Amino acid sequence: MTYLDLNTPQRTIMTPGPVEVDPRVLRAMSTPILGQFDPAFTAIMNEVMEMLRKVFKTRNQWAFPVDGTSRSGIEALLCSVIEPGDKVFIPIFGRFGYLLTEICERYGAEVHTIECPWGQVFNQQTIIDEMKKIKPKVAALVHGETSTGCMQPIDQIGPACREEDVLLIVDAVASIGGVDIRVDEWMIDAIVGGTQKCLSVPAGMAPITYNHRIEKVIAARKKVERGISTDDDRKNELSRTHPIVKSNYLDVGMLQDYWGPRRLNHHTEATSMLYALREGLRIILEEGLEERFIRHKEHEEALIAGIEAMGLTLYGDRSVKLATVTCIAIPNGVDPESVRAMLLDEFGIEIAKSFGPLEGKIWRIGTMGYSCRKENILFVLGALEAVLIRHGVAVKTGKALQAALDVYATQKKQSKTVVP
Amino acid sequence: MTYLDLNTPQRTIMTPGPVEVDPRVLRAMSTPILGQFDPAFTAIMNEVMEMLRKVFKTRNQWAFPVDGTSRSGIEALLCSVIEPGDKVFIPIFGRFGYLLTEICERYGAEVHTIECPWGQVFNQQTIIDEMKKIKPKVAALVHGETSTGCMQPIDQIGPACREEDVLLIVDAVASIGGVDIRVDEWMIDAIVGGTQKCLSVPAGMAPITYNHRIEKVIAARKKVERGISTDDDRKNELSRTHPIVKSNYLDVGMLQDYWGPRRLNHHTEATSMLYALREGLRIILEEGLEERFIRHKEHEEALIAGIEAMGLTLYGDRSVKLATVTCIAIPNGVDPESVRAMLLDEFGIEIAKSFGPLEGKIWRIGTMGYSCRKENILFVLGALEAVLIRHGVAVKTGKALQAALDVYATQKKQSKTVVP
Numbered sequence: 067m068t069y070l071d072l073n074t075p076q077r078t079i080m081t082p083g084p085v086e087v088d089p090r091v092l093r094a095m096s097t098p099i100l101g102q103f104d105p106a107f108t109a110i111m112n113e114v115m116e117m118l119r120k121v122f123k124t125r126n127q128w129a130f131p132v133d134g135t136s137r138s139g140i141e142a143l144l145c146s147v148i149e150p151g152d153k154v155f156i157p158i159f160g161r162f163g164y165l166l167t168e169i170c171e172r173y174g175a176e177v178h179t180i181e182c183p184w185g186q187v188f189n190q191q192t193i194i195d196e197m198k199k200i201k202p203k204v205a206a207l208v209h210g211e212t213s214t215g216c217m218q219p220i221d222q223i224g225p226a227c228r229e230e231d232v233l234l235i236v237d238a239v240a241s242i243g244g245v246d247i248r249v250d251e252w253m254i255d256a257i258v259g260g261t262q263k264c265l266s267v268p269a270g271m272a273p274i275t276y277n278h279r280i281e282k283v284i285a286a287r288k289k290v291e292r293g294i295s296t297d298d299d300r301k302n303e304l305s306r307t308h309p310i311v312k313s314n315y316l317d318v319g320m321l322q323d324y325w326g327p328r329r330l331n332h333h334t335e336a337t338s339m340l341y342a343l344r345e346g347l348r349i350i351l352e353e354g355l356e357e358r359f360i361r362h363k364e365h366e367e368a369l370i371a372g373i374e375a376m377g378l379t380l381y382g383d384r385s386v387k388l389a390t391v392t393c394i395a396i397p398n399g400v401d402p403e404s405v406r407a408m409l410l411d412e413f414g415i416e417i418a419k420s421f422g423p424l425e426g427k428i429w430r431i432g433t434m435g436y437s438c439r440k441e442n443i444l445f446v447l448g449a450l451e452a453v454l455i456r457h458g459v460a461v462k463t464g465k466a467l468q469a470a471l472d473v474y475a476t477q478k479k480q481s482k483t484v485v486p
Numbered sequence: 487m488t489y490l491d492l493n494t495p496q497r498t499i500m501t502p503g504p505v506e507v508d509p510r511v512l513r514a515m516s517t518p519i520l521g522q523f524d525p526a527f528t529a530i531m532n533e534v535m536e537m538l539r540k541v542f543k544t545r546n547q548w549a550f551p552v553d554g555t556s557r558s559g560i561e562a563l564l565c566s567v568i569e570p571g572d573k574v575f576i577p578i579f580g581r582f583g584y585l586l587t588e589i590c591e592r593y594g595a596e597v598h599t600i601e602c603p604w605g606q607v608f609n610q611q612t613i614i615d616e617m618k619k620i621k622p623k624v625a626a627l628v629h630g631e632t633s634t635g636c637m638q639p640i641d642q643i644g645p646a647c648r649e650e651d652v653l654l655i656v657d658a659v660a661s662i663g664g665v666d667i668r669v670d671e672w673m674i675d676a677i678v679g680g681t682q683k684c685l686s687v688p689a690g691m692a693p694i695t696y697n698h699r700i701e702k703v704i705a706a707r708k709k710v711e712r713g714i715s716t717d718d719d720r721k722n723e724l725s726r727t728h729p730i731v732k733s734n735y736l737d738v739g740m741l742q743d744y745w746g747p748r749r750l751n752h753h754t755e756a757t758s759m760l761y762a763l764r765e766g767l768r769i770i771l772e773e774g775l776e777e778r779f780i781r782h783k784e785h786e787e788a789l790i791a792g793i794e795a796m797g798l799t800l801y802g803d804r805s806v807k808l809a810t811v812t813c814i815a816i817p818n819g820v821d822p823e824s825v826r827a828m829l830l831d832e833f834g835i836e837i838a839k840s841f842g843p844l845e846g847k848i849w850r851i852g853t854m855g856y857s858c859r860k861e862n863i864l865f866v867l868g869a870l871e872a873v874l875i876r877h878g879v880a881v882k883t884g885k886a887l888q889a890a891l892d893v894y895a896t897q898k899k900q901s902k903t904v905v906p
Contacts, residue, residue, distance in 0.1 A: 069533065069768045072517050072761055075526050079519075084754050087519050095515040095758055097492050099499075099507050099688055101836045106495050113489065133690060134554040134735060135753040141735045169734050262754050268519055270553060270690055270756030312732045314589050315554060315561045331841070333555040334504050334682050336690030338515060339759065341492055348489045416521045421751070 077410075080446050081418040082212040082240060082391045082432035084262035084269050087342075091267050094345035099337040103329065107337070111325065114340060117347035121242065121355065122257060122275045124249035129275035130325040131261075131343055133336045136239040138316060139258035139272025141169050143235055146284050146311050146318035147204060147256070150174030155202035155232075157193050159218060160184055160211035161421045162237060170206065173312065178202065184423060185382035185393075187211075187218040194226040204233045210241035212263075213421050215382050215391040215430060217241065224253030233279060239263065242273070243350055244362045244390040244434055249275060256280045264362070264390055266435030267346035270339045276318070287311055288319040346435075360481075362389045365433045365443050368473040372447035375469035376454070377462040381428045390438075393420070393428045397459050402426050405453055413449040444470060497830075500866050501838040502632040502660060502811045502852035504682035504689050507762075511687050514765035519757040523749065527757070531745065534760060537767035541662065541775065542677060542695045544669035549695035550745040551681075551763055553756045556659040558736060559678035559692025561589050563655055566704050566731050566738035567624060567676070570594030575622035575652075577613050579638060580604055580631035581841045582657060590626065593732065598622065604843060605802040605813075607631075607638040614646040624653045630661035632683075633841050635802050635811040635850060637661065644673030653699060659683065662693070663770055664782045664810040664854055669695060676700045684782070684810055686855030687766035690759045696738070707731055708739040780901075782809050785853045785863050788893040792867035795889035796874070797882040801848045810858070813840070813848045817879050822846050825873055833869040864890060 079086045100107035111130075118129035132139040144166070148154060154175040156166050159182050170177050178200045182188055197205050205227055210217045220236060227234040235256045238247050242259030249257055256276035262269035276284075287308040311317040315333065323330040350358060366389045370380065373394055381393035396402045402419060406429070409415045418430040431446060432438075447466040454461045499506045520527035531550075538549035552559040564586070568574060574595040576586050579602050590597050598620045602608050617625050625647055630637045640656060647654040655676045658667050662679030669677055676696035682689035696704075707728040731737040735753065744752040770778060786809045790800065793814055801813035816822045822839060826849070829835045838850040851866060852858075867886040874881045 069537065069764075069771065072514055072530075072764065074517055074520055074530075077518070077520060077524065079521055081521055084519060084521060084757060087758070089518075092516040092518065092758075094492055096512040097494055098497070098509075098512065099504060100494055100497055101499055101501055101504060102689075104497065104830070104836060110492075110494075117489065134558060135756060137753050138554060138558075138735045141733065145733070165734070172730060172732050172734055262757075268756060268758035269522075269754040270759050310592060312592050313561065313565070313736070314585070314592055315558045316733070316735065333557050334689040336555060336688060336759075337504060337682075338507070338512075338688040338762070339690050339756075342758070344489075344492065351489065410524070416524060 078415045085434045085437035088266045088436040091342050091345045094341045095338045102335045122249045126275045131271040131273045135269045136260040136272045139274045142316035143256045148175045153202040155200045155205045161213035162208045166206045184214045187386045190222045206235045209238040210388040212240040215393040217388040221252045264434045265346045267342045284319045365438045368470040371473045372466035372470040375465035390434045392431045408453045498835045505854045505857035508686045508856040511765045514761045515758045522755045542669045546695045551691040551693045555689045556680040556692045559694045562736035563676045568595045573622040575620045575625045581633035582628045586626045604634045607806045610642045626655045629658040630808040632660040635813040637808040641672045684854045685766045687762045704739045785858045788890040791893045792886035792890040795885035810854045812851045828873045
């Protein structure tokens with residue numbers, strides 16, 4: 067049996083991730099690789115650390131990618147910090163809060179959760195009050211919930227955690243690079259971002275950053291460094307007060323020694339993915355963070371205008387909407403998967419369904435990174451209108467694209483920002 | 487501050503990994519991505535599973551990559567199979583045996599090891615006898631030890647393990663695609679291969695395969711499937727007889743449900759890396775497994791002839807040499823790192839040092855995958871001779887390339903295989 071050359075269909079990817087990869091990033095990946103300890107490569111590693119600090123708005127020494135998809139970064143931080151029996155506090159407002167909970171429980175944490183209805187987020191004071199009552203070692207929460215399209219404000223939570231000596235760990239997988247995040251100003255102790263969403267880099271890396279408070283916890287759990295373990299070494303390690311991190315692959319202390327000046331061998335860095343991440347970060351810094359956030363807001367506005375002009379209803383509390391994910395309540399009587407299939411088959415457009423209680427109730431449209439472009443917004447609006455008509459939904463016809471174009475025209479007048 | 491376009495130096499990478507990536511693989515990575523549940527993408531996932539089965543010589547249902555570097559695949563298998571207190575037997579003959587040990591200990595296994603001097607391997611019967619004494623749940627071992635350039639024969643170990651109902655897990659990171667491995671015939675229960683070595687794909691994926699015996703163990707530890715966890719769900723899970731796997735990211739049971747027909751959402755598949763792996767596997771299957779193994783042997787032979795003609799000595803027991811890694815004893819009085827630095831700076835050639843007790847004692851030259859080419863062998867021999875002369879080593883001059891060319895000429899006469 068012979069296998070053919072890759073021959074993939076052309077797609078317009080409007081899900082909340084993975085989204086279209088910037089063509090420059092695709093090209094960067096075809097650069098020949100270097101050895102992981104080649105000085106030319108370690109220079110690239112250092113450069114990526116510097117770029118990540120800028121994107122995370124932090125002066126943390128440690129900012130590097132974990133070599134795995136987003137959840138590998140979440141798990142690396144959690145499993146390196148949490149010891150069995152530790153109290154962890156997790157406010158849940160969608161599916162990915164459950165993921166944080168599950169990971170913490172697997173590693174033996176005593177997890178305390180509060181939940182609010184999906185489509186909403188918490189008042190920050192509620193989280194702070196609960197945190198003070200529970201007195202956890204760690205508070206972990208999601209910033210942008212892709213499952214509901216809601217964004218939890220977090221600027222006041224960090225300072226409150228600092229006062230109570232609680233470590234704040236944030237999942238910013240869906241928001242980093244699309245929405246403002248200020249790691250130092252908001253006193254976030256550790257954070258993980260996703261590559262396959264607003265950075266427009268393929269899935270396969272999980273950028274993290276963390277401060278000295280986290281580093282101290284990790285240092286206490288570090289393996290005694292050695293070339294080769296001996297039985298004595300092992301016994302010494304196993305008798306340490308703080309248990310060694312369960313995972314070797316996701317042990318942030320070991321990753322730190324690999325990314326740091328000691329360059330202690332751990333895994334073999336995923337060279338081509340690092341080239342991709344570097345190019346993705348370079349594009350963001352060239353565009354400018356603030357300009358990029360405005361761009362995401364502007365396209366979101368046009369998309370929403372089009373959707374509402376069609377007579378469709380958005381899902382979730384508008385005041386806490388995540389700019390990079392727009393959720394549409396599925397009209398009564400329509401088969402949600404049939405609509406998605408027709409969008410894919412006839413237009414090559416992918417939009418997303420949702421999870422758990424929201425499956426079959428909402429569609430989700432992502433406006434992230436390179437996918438967040440005017441032509442994509444207009445294409446998806448036109449296609450959705452056509453497909454809904456085919457499905458017998460009584461949409462207001464001919465309005466969606468006009469409304470979106472109006473939004474773009476107004477933006478052009480009001481701002482110096484040229485929407486790309 | 488602006489960041490420049492990637493501008494990497496040209497390298498000839500002759501380490502035991504990462505090695506040069508096949509240009510076809512580099513190109514495949516610049517293919518635009520697809521959504522992870524796009525039928526066009528899941529078809530590619532299925533195709534990769536099929537190709538992996540061929541390369542692993544297995545009929546196992548499960549053969550897929552873990553989204554991380556090689557050790558993520560090792561850890562995924564070990565942490566999904568091993569429960570705290572389980573007896574694991576690990577014969578150690580180099581650095582990566584210690585890695586297996588460390589991972590198993592982190593997850594609470596009672597590890598029993600035997601060790602043999604570095605540069606040698608075990609008689610299979612020694613391993614079998616020890617395994618029968620220890621009666622472990624799992625025997626884990628390295629097939630090709632990159633740290634010493636030795637290969638442990640394993641064809642008799644699997645059948646003996648099967649008789650004793652011991653699970654055999656093999657680390658074939660350095661050998662898969664370069665040396666013959668017969669998963670089914672040798673009765674290997676689970677195995678992990680590396681991408682950045684003989685497959686000539688960048689680091690960042692770890693192909694694994696496992697049989698129904700492993701699947702049964704994993705099934706017993708599986709999370710109860712659910713859309714959204716509730717407190718009750720969690721209590722039920724936590725009260726199961728077999729503890730849930732500690733890691734979420736590396737939980738093979740969850741990976742299986744993602745790669746299987748249920749396609750349950752877990753991570754977001756690393757699309758571009760999967761394209762790379764697919765192309766790497768396609769190249770191997772086009773070349774032919776047996777032809778590829780012969781090619782690796784032929785270039786190894788030429789390399790060894792050249793090294794010995796120069797008057798250098800190989801390290802390690804020749805009868806158990808790994809065809810893809812050649813270790814050279816560093817001549818007395820020479821600064822090993824200065825030699826490596828001059829090779830890199832003057833010739834753009836990278837060779838490797840070794841670890842622990844072998845650091846400063848041997849250099850290691852990889853002949854793996856795309857790097858395993860005639861011009862690379864000849865280039866590294868010529869360069870090494872020149873650099874050693876510069877370092878005042880009394881090598882026999884003008885012999886190395888002649889010896890290698892003689893080997894190639896003889897091979898050409900004897901065989902129908904055209905060395906590429």
